[in-house]
Amino acid sequence: DVKVTQSSRYLVKRTGEKVFLECVQDMDHENMFWYRQDPGLGLRLIYFSYDVKMKEKGDIPEGYSVSREKKERFSLILESASTNQTSMYLCASSSLMTSPGNEQFFGPGTRLTVL
Amino acid sequence: GQSLEQPSEVTAVEGAIVQINCTYQTSGFYGLSWYQQHDGGAPTFLSYNALDGLEETGRFSSFLSRSDSYGYLLLQELQMKDSASYFCALEEGGNKLTFGTGTQLKVEL
Numbered sequence: 001d002v003k004v005t006q007s008s009r010y011l012v013k014r015t016g017e018k019v020f021l022e023c024v025q026d027m028d029h030e031n032m033f034w035y036r037q038d039p040g041l042g043l044r045l046i047y048f049s050y051d052v053k054m055k056e057k058g059d060i061p062e063g064y065s066v067s068r069e070k071k072e073r074f075s076l077i078l079e080s081a082s083t084n085q086t087s088m089y090l091c092a093s094s095s096l097m098t099s100p101g102n103e104q105f106f107g108p109g110t111r112l113t114v115l
Numbered sequence: 116g117q118s119l120e121q122p123s124e125v126t127a128v129e130g131a132i133v134q135i136n137c138t139y140q141t142s143g144f145y146g147l148s149w150y151q152q153h154d155g156g157a158p159t160f161l162s163y164n165a166l167d168g169l170e171e172t173g174r175f176s177s178f179l180s181r182s183d184s185y186g187y188l189l190l191q192e193l194q195m196k197d198s199a200s201y202f203c204a205l206e207e208g209g210n211k212l213t214f215g216t217g218t219q220l221k222v223e224l
Contacts, residue, residue: 004157031210040123042202043158043214059213090157094210102146102210106157 003027004107006091012113019078021110023091030095032074033104034058034066037088049074081114088112119203119215126221127193135188135218137203144205147179147186148212153199161188161201190220198222 007022025032031050035043035058045058047066055066063085067075074093078085088111092104119139127133137147146165150158164170164179164186176189190197200219204212 033211035214040216042216043204045211045213048211058211092158096210102148102163102206102212103160104158104210104212106159108157 004091004093004105006089006107006110008110009108010111010113012115013078013081014115015082017078017081017114019081019112019114021076021078021089021091021112023074023076023093023107024072025074025091025093025105026072027093027095027105028071029093029105030071030097031093031104032068033092033094034064034074034076035090035092036060037090037109043090046076081112083114086112086114119205119213121201121203121215121218123216124219124221126223128223129193129195131193132189132191133193133220135190135201135203135220137186137188137215139184139186139203139205139215141184141205144207146206147177148204148206149175149177149188150202150204150214151199152202152217158202163206193222195222195224 004025033048034046049055049068065077090109091107094104148163149161152158162177169178174191179186200217202217203215
């Protein structure tokens with residue numbers, strides 16, 4: 001089974017702090033994604049990556065950056081956290097080679113609160 | 116860009132059949148997926164339609180009509196464990212997905 005893990009389930013940070021959210025997948029997937037989920041808004045794509053050191057902006061990249069130094073690890077960075085970044089953050093991975101229907105596999109999520 | 120609309124909430128009784136609709140506006144896409152998410156859990160893949168028509172997977176079926184810009188998820192023989200949020204998602208190139216706002220399904224006795 002594909003396993004996607006995220007570094008924390010719950011995180012509380014203060015405004016202005018630099019925040020790192022880590023995601024690791026163990027199935028050698030080439031694609032990795034970061035979403036945020038807010039009530040009534042569904043899942044919105046922040047950034048994604050098709051390969052090591054490669055990144056593409058999603059629909060809401062402002063205030064975020066990412067890093068993919070290794071194939072299995074995709075990090076989301078909040079350079080200066082703000083209260084409007086309080087949200088649930090979900091990481092996902094996929095492979096066009098092995099996933100019928102282009103299935104994305106999600107981690108358990110990190111609920112980030114910025115005070 | 117793409118936008119997908121779903122009803123925010125649907126309620127049905129155990130054993131019944133329920134249909135969750137998804138309408139979209141887009142200039143082009145590869146397919147329509149459905150995901151299930153229980154409270155506090157991660158979204159999990161349910162089904163995918165690349166072509167128009169019905170795809171069946173056990174108690175769940177999904178339908179797509181590109182000419183009507185419309186799809187739906189059909190759940191049969193509802194069980195209490197089916198209470199969850201359901202999201203439709205359009206697939207762009209390279210497996211990038213755009214998700215709908217989600218439908219919360221409540222199954223009652």
